[in-house]
Amino acid sequence: MISPADDASPVPRGRGRSFVEQELANSLGWLISLRWVAGAAVVLASVVVRVALPEQLPAAPILLVGAGILLYNLVLSWVLAWLQRSRPEATSGFEYLVRAQVALDWGAMTVLVASSGGIESPAISFFLFHITISSLLLPHQHVFLYVTLAPVLVGGVAVLEYAGVLPHVSLVQAARYRDPLYVGAVLVFFATSCYVMAYFCVSIAKRLRRREAELKGLYDGVRDVTSTLDITAVLERIVEAAARVLTCKAAAIRLIDQSHSQVEFAASWGLSDTYRDEVPAEYARSTLDQDTLRSGVVHVTDVGGDPRVFHPELARDERIASMLSVVIKGRTGPIGVLRAYGAPGHVFNAEDVAYLQAMAAHGAVAIENAKAYRLLADLDRDKSKFLRITTHELRSPVRVTESLLMTLAEGYAGPLTPEQQDVVVRAQRRLASLHELIDDLLDLAAGKAGLEQSAPERLDLGGLVAEIIDRFRPVGAAKGVALRLDQPPEALHLIADRRDLERVFVNLVGNAVKYTARGEVRVRMQRGDGRIRVDVADSGIGIPKSALPFLFNEFYRAANAKAGGEPGTGLGLAIVKLLVVRHGGEIAVESEEGRGTTMTVTWPAAPDLAQGGRMPDAGEGELIPPSAPGYDERGRARLPAAPSGGRAAGR
Amino acid sequence: MAKILVVDDDPDITFALSLFLKREQHEVRTAANRDEGMAALEAFSPDLMVLDVMMEQPDDGIAMAQDLRRAGVTIPIVMLTSVGKVTGLDYGRDNDLVPVDAFFEKPVRPEDLLKTVNGLLKQGTQGDTTC
Numbered sequence: 001m002i003s004p005a006d007d008a009s010p011v012p013r014g015r016g017r018s019f020v021e022q023e024l025a026n027s028l029g030w031l032i033s034l035r036w037v038a039g040a041a042v043v044l045a046s047v048v049v050r051v052a053l054p055e056q057l058p059a060a061p062i063l064l065v066g067a068g069i070l071l072y073n074l075v076l077s078w079v080l081a082w083l084q085r086s087r088p089e090a091t092s093g094f095e096y097l098v099r100a101q102v103a104l105d106w107g108a109m110t111v112l113v114a115s116s117g118g119i120e121s122p123a124i125s126f127f128l129f130h131i132t133i134s135s136l137l138l139p140h141q142h143v144f145l146y147v148t149l150a151p152v153l154v155g156g157v158a159v160l161e162y163a164g165v166l167p168h169v170s171l172v173q174a175a176r177y178r179d180p181l182y183v184g185a186v187l188v189f190f191a192t193s194c195y196v197m198a199y200f201c202v203s204i205a206k207r208l209r210r211r212e213a214e215l216k217g218l219y220d221g222v223r224d225v226t227s228t229l230d231i232t233a234v235l236e237r238i239v240e241a242a243a244r245v246l247t248c249k250a251a252a253i254r255l256i257d258q259s260h261s262q263v264e265f266a267a268s269w270g271l272s273d274t275y276r277d278e279v280p281a282e283y284a285r286s287t288l289d290q291d292t293l294r295s296g297v298v299h300v301t302d303v304g305g306d307p308r309v310f311h312p313e314l315a316r317d318e319r320i321a322s323m324l325s326v327v328i329k330g331r332t333g334p335i336g337v338l339r340a341y342g343a344p345g346h347v348f349n350a351e352d353v354a355y356l357q358a359m360a361a362h363g364a365v366a367i368e369n370a371k372a373y374r375l376l377a378d379l380d381r382d383k384s385k386f387l388r389i390t391t392h393e394l395r396s397p398v399r400v401t402e403s404l405l406m407t408l409a410e411g412y413a414g415p416l417t418p419e420q421q422d423v424v425v426r427a428q429r430r431l432a433s434l435h436e437l438i439d440d441l442l443d444l445a446a447g448k449a450g451l452e453q454s455a456p457e458r459l460d461l462g463g464l465v466a467e468i469i470d471r472f473r474p475v476g477a478a479k480g481v482a483l484r485l486d487q488p489p490e491a492l493h494l495i496a497d498r499r500d501l502e503r504v505f506v507n508l509v510g511n512a513v514k515y516t517a518r519g520e521v522r523v524r525m526q527r528g529d530g531r532i533r534v535d536v537a538d539s540g541i542g543i544p545k546s547a548l549p550f551l552f553n554e555f556y557r558a559a560n561a562k563a564g565g566e567p568g569t570g571l572g573l574a575i576v577k578l579l580v581v582r583h584g585g586e587i588a589v590e591s592e593e594g595r596g597t598t599m600t601v602t603w604p605a606a607p608d609l610a611q612g613g614r615m616p617d618a619g620e621g622e623l624i625p626p627s628a629p630g631y632d633e634r635g636r637a638r639l640p641a642a643p644s645g646g647r648a649a650g651r
Numbered sequence: 652m653a654k655i656l657v658v659d660d661d662p663d664i665t666f667a668l669s670l671f672l673k674r675e676q677h678e679v680r681t682a683a684n685r686d687e688g689m690a691a692l693e694a695f696s697p698d699l700m701v702l703d704v705m706m707e708q709p710d711d712g713i714a715m716a717q718d719l720r721r722a723g724v725t726i727p728i729v730m731l732t733s734v735g736k737v738t739g740l741d742y743g744r745d746n747d748l749v750p751v752d753a754f755f756e757k758p759v760r761p762e763d764l765l766k767t768v769n770g771l772l773k774q775g776t777q778g779d780t781t782c
Contacts, residue, residue, distance in 0.1 A: 392705060395757075400663045402758030410761050412671035435758075 025094055027137055028080050031101060035073040042066030042112065057169050061115035065108055072104050095139065102134045102146055110153040117171035119158040119183050124190060127154070128197055135201035147198040151191035158183050210245065214355055217241030221362035231370035235267035235363060242340055242359050243269045246352050249320060249343040252276075253328065253363055255336035256283060256293070263289045266336065275318045280310050292325040293334045297353055299324050324348040328360045330368055338363060391442045398435050405431065433567045440571035443503075444554065444578065456583075458606055459501060461492045461532060465523055468505045476513050476521065481538075483513070486524040492532050493606035496583045504579050507572045508536040508599050514566050515597070516540030532605050537598040543591040551589055552577045560593065653772050654678045656695055658688035658715070659703035659731065664759070668701060671761040672768070685715050692719075697726060699772055701764075702751070704732040713749050720750040727752040727771035731759065 043066035050059035076097065083093045109130070113121045127150040135143040160166040161177050168177050176182040220241060224234045235253050243251035250270030256263040263283045265276050280286050287308040292298045300306045300323040303315045309323070322342035327334050338360040342348060407413060409424045416424065469483050476483050512521040519539030526533050543551065547558035555570040562568075580587045585603035655677045657668045665681040672679045680695045682688040684706050692700070700719075704712040716728055728751040753767050 396661070399757035400661055400667075403667045403760075404663055406758060407667045407670050407761050410671075412674050412761055 025080075025084060027133070028094060028097060028101070031133060031137075032073055032077045032080060035069060035076075035105075039066050039069035039073055042069060053171075056171055057116060062112065065112045065115065068111075069105075069108050072108075076101055076104075098134070098137045099142070102130070102138065105130055106146070106149055106153060110157060113154060114157045114161075114166060115169065117177075118161040118166070118168055119154070119177050119186050120171055120175070122171075124154055124186075127190075128193055131194055131197050132201050135198045136205050140202050140206065143198050143202050144195070147194045150194050151187055154190060155187050158187065210247075213245045217245045217355075218358055218362070221359060224362075224366070229370055229373045231366060232267065234366040234370075236269065238338070238359050238363050238366075239267045239269040242338065242356060245355060246324075246340050246348070248340045248346055248348070250318075250341040251339065252341070253336055253338050254289060255328075255367070256289070256334070263336070270341070272318060275314060278311060278314050285310060288323070288325065289337050292327050292337045292339075296327050297325070297357075299348060299353075319343050322346060322348060324352060324356060326353065326356045326360050328364050328367070330364050335364065335367060387442070387445055391446070394438050394442070395435075398431060398438060402428065402431055402435065429567075433569075436567075437569045437571070440569045440575060444571055444575050455497050456495050457498065458493055459496055459498060461494055461501070461534070462487045462525060463491075464498070464501055465505055465509075465525065465534070468502065468509055469523060471506075472509050472513050472521075479513075479516075480518040481513055481516050482520045483509075484520055484522045486522065488525065488527065492525055492527055494532055494583075494603050495606050496603070500579045500583065504576050504601065505534075505536075507576045508601070511572065512536050512538035512540065512597070512599075514568075515561060515564065519596075527605055530605055531602045533600065533602045535598050535600050537596060539596040542593040542595050542597055543589070544593050548589060548591065552587075652676045652678065653698040654680070654695060655699050655701065655768065656680050656682065656688065656691050656697035657701045658682045658685070658691075658706075658712070659701070660684055660706040661703070664703070664731070664757070667761075668759065668764070671765065675765055675769070677768075685711050688715060692724070699727045699729070699768060701729045701731060701768075704730060716749060716751050727774075729753045729755060729764070729767060729771070731755050731757055 043063060046059045046063035046066055049057045049062055079097060083097065106127075109123065109126050112123050112126075116123050131143075131147055131150065134146055138146060157166065158177065161168040162180075162183065168175070170177075221234075221238055224237050239251040239253055243249070250268065252268035252271055253266045254263050255266040260283050262281050263286055264281045265271075265279075268276060283289060287310070288298060288300070291308060298308075300309060303309050303321055303323065304312050306312075309315060315321075315323075318341075320341045321344040323339055324342070325337050325339040328336040328338055338356055340348065340352065340356060405424055405428050408416070409421065409428065465487075466485055469485050473483055509521065509523065516538040517540065521536070521538045524535045524537070541560050541564060543558050544560060547556075550556045551558070552573050553570075554574040556574075557568055557570040577587055580601055580603075583603060585601055588600045589597065590600070591597040655672055657665050657672070657679060658681075659665050659668075660683050662683070665683070669679045669681060680691050680697065682691045688700075688702070691697075702712045702716060704710065706712060708714070712730060716730065719728070730749065730751040730753070732754060752771055755764060755767070
């Protein structure tokens with residue numbers, strides 16, 4: 001037996017046309033095709049009547065009915081085509097069209113019945129056939145309304161003919177249209193047939209619609225579980241779908257904590273806040289939840305008389321008469337309960353149990369996913385915290401020691417002998433290497449962990465690179481390496497974090513200068529195809545072919561770089577690659593041992609200036625005169641000091 | 652010659668800073684945390700303050716600078732930091748958030764800090780007509 005609950009719209013609308021709606025549109029088309037045949041048949045029948053039964057039946061009204069059917073069918077087919085073309089999502093349009101069709105057909109058939117013998121007409125059986133179609137197409141509560149119209153219309157014709165208002169045409173010899181018993185019997189049987197037929201059809205349609213709603217609920221559940229980690233949203237969708245599919249009053253998910261002491265509402269649909277607040281949250285008091293966890297399924301058919309229901313009066317106030325609970329099983333055991341609540345008169349059946357269990361399985365997956373995600377997020381947070389603390393703890397002592405040595409070296413603790421000065425300088429150099437290693441390591445770790453906050457802005461790459469080259473000029477000049485910059489006359493813009501880019505070019509230019517004994521380091525910038533390309537080329541020691549594949553690996557240093565005695569951590573290029581890739585760029589290397597190395601970085605140019613970009617003039621860069629002071633002694637040996645005191649904010 | 656308060660929980664930093672600030676004939680008082688710093692500020696009424704970002708809490712120094720500015724303290728503040736980027740704060744750019752007059756990333760190069768300190772003190776003296 002199907003519950004008498006509202007079933008006008010078992011699934012929420014608005015997410016594309018459902019299976020039933022699609023079916024509705026298809027059926028409309030099918031009905032219109034069928035009507036062409038029916039109209040033509042009626043027209044043909046009028047010809048047959050004129051030839052074979054000229055005495056018994058008037059052909060003209062029948063011909064008119066046939067023509068009328070064909071005419072309104074034409075209009076209906078236009079309307080259907082228009083609906084399908086211009087408003088395929090508007091399901092109400094299709095519903096109105098179904099009602100219009102049924103009403104027009106009802107009218108046409110009534111006229112046909114009246115002109116083919118009234119209560120004696122064999123055409124009244126057409127109504128039965130039409131009821132089958134309309135009970136599948138119309139909303140269920142409208143079906144019986146329309147069905148009532150059929151005996152009313154046929155009865156009306158019979159009464160009017162009986163009373164002599166309408167002329168009667170006799171199809172059979174012994175006319176019975178004035179025999180009250182005959183008229184009454186035909187009408188009763190006809191009406192009964194109409195209702196029975198409608199009931200069967202509606203039952204079938206209801207089951208189909210329920211199946212569709214079930215499938216849709218399960219489908220949505222699967223999609224939600226796989227597409228979101230918002231556990232509350234998923235659980236709320238599950239309880240809503242469960243309540244709608246089961247057409248019951250409410251549904252809820254109650255989850256139990258790990259210690260099995262509390263069981264609380266995680267999501268509910270259709271329950272009042274009062275009810276949610278009043279139902280006990282202590283697991284020990286909730287016999288219903290305990291039973292469900294133990295036996296898997298609990299069906300309370302009479303809330304008032306079942307001792308397991310803690311607050312029967314509360315349930316009565318909430319208009320809850322029955323409850324169906326199924327267990328939600330996690331990987332390691334039961335984690336909660338999915339419960340459906342029925343209003344008075346609602347009966348849960350075996351299908352409902354199966355469906356609730358399927359939904360509970362979805363809920364379990366969603367909850368387990370969310371738990372796993374939360375665990376990962378916690379781990380990630382711990383890792384970030386660890387990195388932050390390590391950063392401070394490792395950097396701090398090194399920098400403080402550097403500060404102390406600087407104070408000593410600069411004579412603030414009294415004058416030093418040359419030997420003492422030498423010792424201090426050596427200690428400072430080693431400390432600078434350690435400082436660099438720690439910075440690189442932590443930058444890399446923080447970068448990989450996504451901890452660093454990137455602040456992309458529109459940058460003039462030429463200006464930025466020129467500034468970095470200026471920083472290295474003194475170093476290059478000291479060893480006889482000239483630095484050149486070739487750049488097109490117009491500015492090259494890209495969107496990136498300034499400090500990331502600085503770090504990239506400090507590394508690339510710094511390496512080039514470091515591993516070049518004499519000659520030049522040349523930086524060339526060009527634009528083309530919406531990209532900016534920067535080549536950093538040197539005439540230095542080059543990189544052995546065997547080392548090239550590993551160049552961007554962490555801690556890797558080519559053998560000739562290590563042998564050269566230059567300090568280095570092997571992290572610089574790994575960081576460069578990380579930063580280049582982070583800003584959507586690419587990095588490549590070309591090198592020949594003993595001849596030099598070219599590192600090539602390309603980035604997408606800033607969008608609005610990318611169009612119409614031209615290849616640059618291969619104009620001559622400036623030649624740097626080799627005359628400048630030597631190494632900066634402070635901090636970072638590879639990074640010469642900025643003109644005024646490192647990172648002191650000049651303001 | 653000015654009165655300078657150095658607030659840093661690292662005794663080696665306060666030691667080093669005292670050493671070279673005193674060499675420059677400044678009067679130096681040190682404090683190891685926020686509370687000591689506030690007390691010293693009352694008792695010592697310095698002309699300039701050097702403040703570490705991270706003390707007992709990761710942002711003690713910043714909170715202290717904000718409190719001081721809100722309380723109407725206008726003396727120059729030089730902020731020391733041993734973390735450039737990882738805290739997520741871009742110290743150099745977030746001026747409103749960190750209301751100080753200069754930043755120094757450790758290690759502190761004495762020459763540079765003295766230059767900045769003396770520059771800030773000079774500005775202060777010029778602006779202050781009561782001196």
